[in-house]
Amino acid sequence: MITDSEKTRINKQMDSKKTYNLAMIGFGGMAGHHCTQLLKKNVPINISGVYDIDESRMEAARARGLYTYCSKEALLSDKNVDIVLIATYNTTHAKLSKEALLAGKHVLCEKPVTVTSKELEQVISLAKAQGKIFGVDQNRRFNKDYILLKRCIEKGLIGKPYVIESRVEGSRGMPEGWRCQKSLGGGMMLDWGVHLIDQIMMMYEDEKVTNVFCKMYSIHYPEIDDNFHLTLTFEKGLTAHIEVSTNTFINHPRWYVLGSDGTLQIDDWSCAGRIVKPISEDKSWSADISPNQAGPSKTMAKRSPDTINTVSLSAPSDVEDNLDPVYRQFIKAIEGQPLQIKPEQCLRVVKVMEAAFLSSSTSGAIDTQI
Numbered sequence: 476m477i478t479d480s481e482k483t484r485i486n487k488q489m490d491s492k493k494t495y496n497l498a499m500i501g502f503g504g505m506a507g508h509h510c511t512q513l514l515k516k517n518v519p520i521n522i523s524g525v526y527d528i529d530e531s532r533m534e535a536a537r538a539r540g541l542y543t544y545c546s547k548e549a550l551l552s553d554k555n556v557d558i559v560l561i562a563t564y565n566t567t568h569a570k571l572s573k574e575a576l577l578a579g580k581h582v583l584c585e586k587p588v589t590v591t592s593k594e595l596e597q598v599i600s601l602a603k604a605q606g607k608i609f610g611v612d613q614n615r616r617f618n619k620d621y622i623l624l625k626r627c628i629e630k631g632l633i634g635k636p637y638v639i640e641s642r643v644e645g646s647r648g649m650p651e652g653w654r655c656q657k658s659l660g661g662g663m664m665l666d667w668g669v670h671l672i673d674q675i676m677m678m679y680e681d682e683k684v685t686n687v688f689c690k691m692y693s694i695h696y697p698e699i700d701d702n703f704h705l706t707l708t709f710e711k712g713l714t715a716h717i718e719v720s721t722n723t724f725i726n727h728p729r730w731y732v733l734g735s736d737g738t739l740q741i742d743d744w745s746c747a748g749r750i751v752k753p754i755s756e757d758k759s760w761s762a763d764i765s766p767n768q769a770g771p772s773k774t775m776a777k778r779s780p781d782t783i784n785t786v787s788l789s790a791p792s793d794v795e796d797n798l799d800p801v802y803r804q805f806i807k808a809i810e811g812q813p814l815q816i817k818p819e820q821c822l823r824v825v826k827v828m829e830a831a832f833l834s835s836s837t838s839g840a841i842d843t844q845i
């Protein structure tokens with residue numbers, strides 16, 4: 476329970492009108508993480524209770540001091556509940572979101588918001604008809620590595636980017652359960668792909684994706700994509716290359732960006748990285764090819780070190796946990812301000828994922844206007 480003095484502190488900090496009651500449908504790993512973060516009381520939200528179809532997860536919620544509803548209907552008919560968090564298997568998001576909206580609740584849904592664009596269009600229309608806020612937990616828009624990347628690009632530190640490579644690579648395979656089942660929305664495209672596509676799309680919100688090419692692999696898990704390589708082409712020429720792997724033992728950098736004036740690399744989640752750019756032309760061209768490590772090549776010979784500048788990158792110090800800003804913008808939207816993570820933005824991402832599945836299954840590039 477939040478004490479009165481805590482309520483005043485949080486509400487003042489957010490300039491919020493009240494403390495909101497949130498109930499969770501699904502209490503697995505991610506809902507548990509929401510719970511941990513909400514209990515820090517950085518946002519004016521009280522957890523009113525939890526419902527999960529798995530009794531062992533209800534027990535886990537009670538062990539954390541949470542109230543458990545005896546049914547989904549009991550949760551949805553609780554008049555004290557303002558917000559419903561949907562944190563269940565991916566294919567259940569659309570139906571549960573609709574039910575919660577119809578029950579008169581604001582809804583915050585985990586990613587991927589829905590599996591098909593048709594489902595999402597229906598949910599968006601319903602939220603409008605009900606006059607309720609429908610938000611999506613695209614929390615990785617607030618990740619340190621992504622914010623660092625965006626800041627460097629916005630400041631023009633590497634000129635105009637023409638290739639952005641974004642990779643998330645693990646070697647531990649897939650966790651057991653629904654993530655390995657197609658019918659429940661398993662696979663890496665819907666799990667990590669949705670975040671990585673969303674990040675790139677938010678940097679190029681005003682540019683259409685005109686081509687999608689994807690190759691999905693089922694290396695150890697036959698039902699789903701446990702690895703994929705995706706290439707998006709944007710209308711002004713940017714290529715975004717996105718890879719997710721669960722079977723990689725030597726990782727690429729998290730981000731690698733080629734710009735007109737330099738190259739940027741962010742190595743991993745620590746945000747260590749660097750920008751390398753020229754400070755002067757390398758004049759060491761000559762008519763003869765001098766022997767070098769690249770063999771008989773002028774273009775690929777090592778550059779003279781005094782012609783380049785290297786700037787080290789490190790994690791920005793002003794970035795908070797990525798769930799707090801998701802909740803903050805959601806509450807502000809309930810109180811009348813524009814929603815920052817708009818479901819319409821997520822609709823573009825779902826459409827790109829649909830094109831990616833089509834591309835992979837037909838082994839061809841798909842022309843799009845997304």
Ligand SMILES: NC(=O)c1ccc[n+]([C@@H]2O[C@H](COP(=O)([O-])OP(=O)(O)OC[C@H]3O[C@@H](n4cnc5c(N)ncnc54)[C@H](O)[C@@H]3O)[C@@H](O)[C@H]2O)c1
Nearest residue numbers: 501502503504505506527528529532562563564565585586
């Ligand atoms: N935003 C993020 O960074 C992030 C991270 C991890 C997971 N997620 C998302 O969160 C969701 C849940 O993932 P998870 O890792 O917690 O999975 P999980 O398997 O740990 O938990 C899912 C829970 O939902 C319950 N459930 C399923 N259908 C239900 C229903 N109809 N009613 C009530 N309960 C139901 C299951 O019993 C289970 O306890 C997924 O959509 C996933 O993509 C988001």
